[in-house]
Amino acid sequence: LRDGPLRGKRILVTSGPTHEPIDPVRYIANRSSGAQGTAIAEALSALGAEVVFVTGPADTPRPISAEVVEVETARQMAAAVDAALPCDAAVFCAAVADWHVVGAGSSKIKKDGTGAPPGFELAENPDILATVSRGDKRPRLVVGFAAETDDVIAHATAKRKRKGCDWIVANDVSPATGIMGGTQNAAILITAEGADPWLRMSKAETAATLAARMAEALT
Numbered sequence: 381l382r383d384g385p386l387r388g389k390r391i392l393v394t395s396g397p398t399h400e401p402i403d404p405v406r407y408i409a410n411r412s413s414g415a416q417g418t419a420i421a422e423a424l425s426a427l428g429a430e431v432v433f434v435t436g437p438a439d440t441p442r443p444i445s446a447e448v449v450e451v452e453t454a455r456q457m458a459a460a461v462d463a464a465l466p467c468d469a470a471v472f473c474a475a476v477a478d479w480h481v482v483g484a485g486s487s488k489i490k491k492d493g494t495g496a497p498p499g500f501e502l503a504e505n506p507d508i509l510a511t512v513s514r515g516d517k518r519p520r521l522v523v524g525f526a527a528e529t530d531d532v533i534a535h536a537t538a539k540r541k542r543k544g545c546d547w548i549v550a551n552d553v554s555p556a557t558g559i560m561g562g563t564q565n566a567a568i569l570i571t572a573e574g575a576d577p578w579l580r581m582s583k584a585e586t587a588a589t590l591a592a593r594m595a596e597a598l599t
């Protein structure tokens with residue numbers, strides 16, 4: 381563990397997508413490279429934090445400095461997050477699938493020859509951020525993310541209240557920004573005091589900016 385302002389602080393980071401199986405070979409997922417989550421985990425440990433990194437199946441390398449917990453589904457992520465608590469702070473970067481397929485089985489769904497696609501029923505996944513924010517093991521500082529395509533500040537401010545977290549890092553992911561899948565980010569930090577727009581910068585710099593703000597808040 382490195383020395384720094386977050387030394388002695390245990391911080392949870394969720395990252396990546398979740399995969400929700402339809403059958404053994406198919407799944408539902410959100411797009412997420414996991415790059416921002418990995419960068420945040422690295423930035424927090426660079427300031428001395430002990431990081432628990434709960435990740436879905438992302439393509440990006442895992443942070444070398446963190447304790448890594450690999451999961452596949454949202455329900456597994458919720459259980460891993462609960463097991464990682466208590467923590468001093470938590471950052472919810474994961475792009476969690478909103479639904480899972482009810483009764484996803486162990487045999488592959490076959491085309492039935494009629495051209496009719498199979499039907500399946502979806503059920504809502506747990507909202508991990510909202511559950512932790514309102515739970516009895518709530519970390520002192522809870523940070524959520526919001527990917528928005530329009531009215532970014534208004535939507536992210538409403539999301540902060542709805543989820544019960546302390547901060548929201550809001551991103552404008554409308555296609556023109558090139559942020560989704562890109563190397564840069566343009567974030568706005570939403571707190572109880574209002575909206576603080578950050579400059580357009582790399583995902584590593586975004587992570588360092590957030591980690592520094594968290595260190596200020598936690599020390």
Ligand code: C5P
Binds near residue numbers: 510523526
């Ligand atoms: O509602 P929405 O998906 O836009 O919220 C995004 C924030 O909530 C992110 O911080 C994400 O990690 C978190 N989230 C979660 N569990 C879910 C859905 C979203 O933790 N099931």
